[in-house]
């Protein structure tokens with residue numbers, strides 16, 4: 001997918017789950033950013049590894065960097081899995097995963113329709129209901145210094 005789509009999906013994920021916008025959208029472009037530096041790195045190779053990203057997400061779950069890795073997984077790997085190239089399970093030699101048959105072409109009208117629908121749901125449909133009321137509450141308590149940052153990080157994913 002294009003960077004514009006990853007940024008849009010990343011921002012939508014941040015909105016839906018009440019995450020940090022900068023970290024989540026940065027995470028959503030990180031796999032393509034990493035690819036730009038070592039010249040020999042294969043496109044959508046190890047930088048797009050589903051296994052490595054999921055392990056990193058688990059390892060970083062209790063740190064403030066978690067939002068960035070949620071961005072990597074939901075804002076980058078998941079949308080890339082909708083395209084024909086898909087994403088590798090481990091590295092460029094391993095099997096590739098695609099979702100819904102990997103029908104999207106990068107930069108095609110279909111890509112922008114799908115990302116547009118995701119953003120519309122995140123910002124207009126969910127944004128106008130109070131489904132994330134409890135999560136906002138934790139953010140507000142932290143903002144008012146009633147709870148500390150650690151408590152906020154621990155509780156904001158408690159949906160029930």
Ligand SMILES: [Zn+2]
Pocket residue numbers: 001031032044048076080
């Ligand atoms: Zn990519």
